[in-house]
Amino acid sequence: MAPLRRLRLCLCLCLPLLLPTTTAAPAPAPAPAPAPRTDWAACRSLSRELSRLVATLKEPHRILEETHLSEEDPKNWPPRIRCSDACDPSTLDTNNTRCLWRILQGLQHYRDLLSSDIFTARRLPLLEAALDQLLGLVQQEHGRPPRHSMAPSEAWAHPLLQRLALQRLQSFAAIMSRIFTHSASPR
Template identity: 60%
Template sequence: MAPLRRLLLVLCLPAMLLLPPAVPFPAPGTDWAACRDLSQRLSRLLGTMKESHGVLDGVRLGGEEDSEGDCAPRIRCSDACDPSTLDTNSTNCLRRILQGLQHYQTVLSSDIFATHPQPELKAVLDELLGLVQVPFRSCRPPPPPPADLWARPLLQHSTLERLRSFTAVMSRVFTHGASAR
């Protein structure tokens, strides 16, 4: 067995030395620095927003994201957004971020926010959507059903809380991606 191993090393080592070193696999056309700046701006905007219904602080709706399946606007471990994976292949992570951005853009444009529109948030989301360039098969969930007037404040609060969490992770991804390039 040892002679066979040595023979393989002798035959394969020169070929391995000729291979180019591993290079990061950036998503084509994504401006990481601009995405970092916009995601940080979005995070600051969300941090300074005052809830129109302060009594909703700490209220959580259970199980609503699970109904959206794979289009859920959250970044999972399986989306490969950790720094070591981002350095070699950022495509899966950027796809998930794109899905989340599309989801929040749809929700912010829905009747849930009809009485309290969020033009600044929508503008930043639009800019980010224009910057994230990755081959993508759309996974847009259907728009949220019309919300009763009494439910809108709760749905607004829940959406903004989830967007804050999503933005925190997205910001970390873009900060790492911008510093690595």
Template identity: 60%
Template sequence: MSPLRRLLLALCLPAMLLPPAVPFPAPSTDWAACRDLSQRLSRLLGTMKESHRVLHGVHLGGEEDSEGDCAPRIRCSDACDPSTLDMNNTHCLQRILQGLQHYRAVLGSDIFASRPQPELKAVLEGLLGLVQVPVHSCQPPPTPPTASWARPLLQHDALERLRSFTAVMSRVFTHSASAR
């Protein structure tokens, strides 16, 4: 064996025997706990009564589009379908985290000043603590103070959107918890 080959082998052999270096351990999401909390959130939302009966079945449209990519909805392009989740769930979890942050802000806004939702906020905080994925900050434009006459309608709309978001999020967590 040539001296050059021996030198290369001597230099490379220790590196080949070491386990691959992981610069930062990837945080792990507790899928079962996320599933349980998302189901609890869904149950809470299902038991909520409308503050005004006339609002039942009312849907506002168009406003969510003004938020662009910050919109708190899970789209087909967010890779939250079961086949994609099994391979890579990062993008889906990022979208879920953005939605959770959005709804936490909405529940803490002046829209819910007269009708606070401590149970919903507590479950959202629990989910925010469990979803472990780096997310790019997305700041929708600030909203002006809400007139008191509009609050019941905006509360209804926010809760309807949160119900829809929670339904999809719960399916994601249920699938991922059972797949592990």
């Protein structure tokens, strides 16, 4: 019986080596996870909230309420939504990448500005939280733009710079809100 067992064991071990091999098709690669899409309705809601928050801010220095400030150096202007950013309704329906990237740059700029020394004495936590939430939604699909550190400024200029920053943020938020409102509307 022992020789018969050895023969069976040998056949069991060697049989797979004697059979013709068939190459199995490689397992299909897992499908790439779809890139997260922009939640337009959430962006619309948050951009409206941001606009509302900026509009309700009270100027702590009454004299500045009626002052219109402008900066003459265009290279220091914050990111603005321009015609060339393809944020018009017809382009948004087909390709919104450039527009969302510009919005992302603007949001990051204002978020960095609110964290700078200009707003050290006047923190705006609700505004910062709204910007953070909106940044999070838009960054899902488009990544994070480079952060820019703000140059320190003189303490006497902080109220003026705050006023200018908040005026520009209000304008930016109004345009951004219109863009998100269009894109969130059912078609």
